Amino acid sequence: xxxxxxxxxxxxxxxxxxxxxxxxxxxxxxxxxxxxxxxxxxxxxxxxxxxxxxxxxxxxxxxxxxxxxxxxxxxxxxxxxxxxxxxxxxxxxxxxxxxxxxxxxxxxxxxxxxxxxxxxxxxxxxxxxxxxxxxxxxxxxxxxxxxxxxxxxxxxxxxxxxxxxxxxxxxxxxxxxxxxxxxxxxxxxxxxxxxxxxxxxxxxxxxxxxxxxxxxxxxxxxxxxxxxxxxxxxxxxxxxxxxxxxxxxxxxxxxxxxxxxxxxxxxxxxxxxxxxxxxxxxxxxxxxxxxxxxxxxxxxxxxxxxxxxxxxxxxxxxxxxxxxxxxxxxxxxxxxxxxxxxxxxxxxxxxxxxxxxxxxxxxxxxxxxxxxxxxxxxxxxxxxxxxxxxxxxxxxxxxxxxxxxxxxxxxxxxxxxxxxxxxxxxxxxxxxxxxxxxxxxxxxxxxxxxxxxxxxxxxxxxxxxxxxxxxxxxxxxxxxxxxxxxxxxxxxxxxxxxxxxxxxxxxxxx
Numbered sequence: 001x002x003x004x005x006x007x008x009x010x011x012x013x014x015x016x017x018x019x020x021x022x023x024x025x026x027x028x029x030x031x032x033x034x035x036x037x038x039x040x041x042x043x044x045x046x047x048x049x050x051x052x053x054x055x056x057x058x059x060x061x062x063x064x065x066x067x068x069x070x071x072x073x074x075x076x077x078x079x080x081x082x083x084x085x086x087x088x089x090x091x092x093x094x095x096x097x098x099x100x101x102x103x104x105x106x107x108x109x110x111x112x113x114x115x116x117x118x119x120x121x122x123x124x125x126x127x128x129x130x131x132x133x134x135x136x137x138x139x140x141x142x143x144x145x146x147x148x149x150x151x152x153x154x155x156x157x158x159x160x161x162x163x164x165x166x167x168x169x170x171x172x173x174x175x176x177x178x179x180x181x182x183x184x185x186x187x188x189x190x191x192x193x194x195x196x197x198x199x200x201x202x203x204x205x206x207x208x209x210x211x212x213x214x215x216x217x218x219x220x221x222x223x224x225x226x227x228x229x230x231x232x233x234x235x236x237x238x239x240x241x242x243x244x245x246x247x248x249x250x251x252x253x254x255x256x257x258x259x260x261x262x263x264x265x266x267x268x269x270x271x272x273x274x275x276x277x278x279x280x281x282x283x284x285x286x287x288x289x290x291x292x293x294x295x296x297x298x299x300x301x302x303x304x305x306x307x308x309x310x311x312x313x314x315x316x317x318x319x320x321x322x323x324x325x326x327x328x329x330x331x332x333x334x335x336x337x338x339x340x341x342x343x344x345x346x347x348x349x350x351x352x353x354x355x356x357x358x359x360x361x362x363x364x365x366x367x368x369x370x371x372x373x374x375x376x377x378x379x380x381x382x383x384x385x386x387x388x389x390x391x392x393x394x395x396x397x398x399x400x401x402x403x404x405x406x407x408x409x410x411x412x413x414x415x416x417x418x419x420x421x422x423x424x425x426x427x428x429x430x431x432x433x434x435x436x437x438x439x440x441x442x443x444x445x446x447x448x449x450x451x452x453x454x455x456x457x458x459x460x461x462x463x464x465x466x467x468x469x470x471x472x473x474x475x476x477x478x479x480x481x482x483x484x485x486x487x488x489x490x491x492x493x494x495x496x497x498x499x500x501x502x503x504x505x506x507x508x509x510x
Contacts, residue, residue: 039224040508042490044501045231045240045249048363048392050208052188053199055175056124056133059431060392061412062363064172065250065501066208066228070111071175071193074102074121074153074168081274081415081498083165087116087176087194088153097160097452102153109215110178111198118147124176135174137423137430138167141450159450162457163416170415171500196221196504206230222492222507232363241266241485247508248486248493250501254312254366257483268485269495270314275482276321276420277310277366277410278474279374280434284402287351289435294472295335296345300381301374302337307478309373310366315478320465321411321420323479328417330462332469342381356385357405363392367408370477374408399433410480413498417461418449425464425473436473 050063055071058064076086088102108116125145128135141161146154161167168174181192189202194217197210211225229246231237237251242265252260252268260268281288281297288294303317316324319333346352356378360367368389375385390398398404414420422445423429427437444464451457468474484495491507 039222040510041225041227042223042248042503042506042508043227043229043246044503045229045237045246045251047230047232047234047237047251047365049205049230051393051396053191053202053208054182054187055172055177055191056128056131056135057188059134059173060396061499062230062392064413066199066210067172067175067191067193068195068501069197069210069226069503070191070195070199071172071177072108072195073170073172073175075165076169077166077415077498077500079494079496083169086169087121098157100155100157100164102155104151104153105217106151108194108217110192110194111213111215112178112192113215114178116176116194117150118153119150120176120178121145121153122147123179124174127177127182128174134430135167137426138174160452161450162452162454163418163449166416166419170419171413171498197223197226200225216504218504221504223503226503232365234365238485241487244487247490248484250482250484250499252483252485254310254314254483257312257314260485266485266487267490268483270481270483271495271497272316272323272325273412273480273482274323274326274414274498275410275412276318276323276414276476276479277315277370277408278321278476279406279408280474281406281472282402282404282434283437284435285405287349287354288405290349290351291471292345292349293351293354294475295470296342296349296351296381297378297383298335298472298475299338299345300342300378300383301335301475301477302377303477304337305377306370306373310370311478311480314483315480317477318479319476320469321414321474321476322417322465328420328458328461330465332462332466334469337377339380346381352382354383355405356383357388358385359388359390359395359398359404359407361392361395361409362389363395364409366480370408402433402435408477413500415498417457418445421445421461421464421468422449425468434473436468436471438467438471438473441467441471441473 046065048062051060052058055067072087074088075083078084089105091102093100122145129139141157141159143158144156178192181187190199196216198213200209200211202208208228212221234251234253237249240246241249281294283289307315307317320330322328360371371387378385423431426445427442448460482499489508492505
């Protein structure tokens with residue numbers, strides 16, 4: 001899933017866009033430091049194994065859970081998803097908003113002790129663009145990136161880009177990497193970053209061990225290290241948490257969350273997320289290229305029942321991508337559970353005795369549960385669904401090759417509206433695996449990327465969202481809550497609406 005999808009990418013409670021930086025203005029915020037650490041190694045159980053640890057190549061959420069603690073970006077979202085300083089402490093924009101100048105933080109070092117310079121930033125961005133890696137679409141208005149001196153990065157644009165800061169710091173897919181680490185090939189398993197922790201070992205099928213980065217620019221982390229263990233079964237993850245084998249997990253059985261909340265032995269906390277979960281139909285295959293067939297599927301589904309079965313109340317049904325708490329929310333729900341309407345649309349399309357291969361992954365158990373409900377509901381309109389459950393690495397491979405009729409997954413950690421729609425629904429978009437194409441949507445999504453008037457931009461994305469929903473490009477299901485649990489030993493941890501897992505300020509009480 002990206003932070004994307006993840007189940008990579010990826011997704012919005014506030015506009016981050018210019019984040020307080022308008023034309024001609026500068027932003028300057030001093031970096032903070034953390035206090036001396038209390039020691040100890042925190043063990044975190046995540047729902048699956050990363051496919052790799054190269055931040056520019058992975059699109060798997062489990063990878064980004066680890067990489068959030070290893071890498072930094074030029075800027076980063078705060079708790080309110082407003083973009084603020086990280087490796088850059090200040091930035092200015094030209095009056096025409098086409099030139100952005102970033103000043104780097106002094107004294108930053110990679111975990112191997114080597115200094116960070118502006119050339120590392122230039123290399124990282126050019127690598128993403130030149131090699132057409134996952135986040136390349138975020139740089140489409142970037143004409144050049146230069147380092148006039150070791151502490152300055154200049155980004156020149158072809159058009160005003162209101163979400164540039166979100167593009168440069170919204171997630172670790174645009175992290176600043178070290179060229180020698182890339183050239184050696186070790187970046188996939190032993191990445192070198194500037195974040196609070198460094199990878200010490202990676203045991204496939206078992207765990208990834210991080211140790212404190214003694215060179216971390218924000219001060220010495222409290223923890224000696226973090227060990228990420230891979231536990232796909234939520235029941236086992238909870239047992240391990242209660243038994244003290246792990247101190248943190250985001251893989252809790254949803255049906256047990258109400259009972260766990262407020263329990264004396266654990267802390268369980270939740271917040272509304274910027275994620276969305278959806279069903280996608282492969283429009284490269286007949287009959288799913290026919291909008292009438294896709295709309296029939298949309299009418300056949302009872303989203304309330306699907307959401308209840310998959311999330312047990314920890315989600316909100318939504319027929320568009322952006323959640324209701326966002327300023328970008330668009331209230332539009334043209335579909336209702338209507339078996340007769342679904343059958344009529346299938347009849348009009350001349351489709352009968354339809355079979356569907358529905359691909360889900362065991363590393364996101366809610367997709368397996370939801371698929372059973374979806375299969376039952378589609379059976380009522382004469383669609384025979386075969387559920388194919390894969391491990392996530394195979395799932396990603398099949399998705400990339402287009403060998404599916406349908407799949408269910410989610411996009412996680414979205415911030416700007418561009419992240420909810422562009423890569424997924426633009427013709428030829430890097431995550432448009434279902435092969436949707438509508439020239440009107442393309443024009444709207446292109447327009448929204450360069451509009452600086454917020455009200456006009458919101459209207460543009462509402463028009464795009466309406467067409468995407470009417471075409472059933474994605475059949476949106478729900479926006480889930482972020483639910484995480486940890487032991488009473490853990491101090492300083494905060495659940496984030498963008499689902500970023502940050503252990504840099506966390507300690508273990510003795």
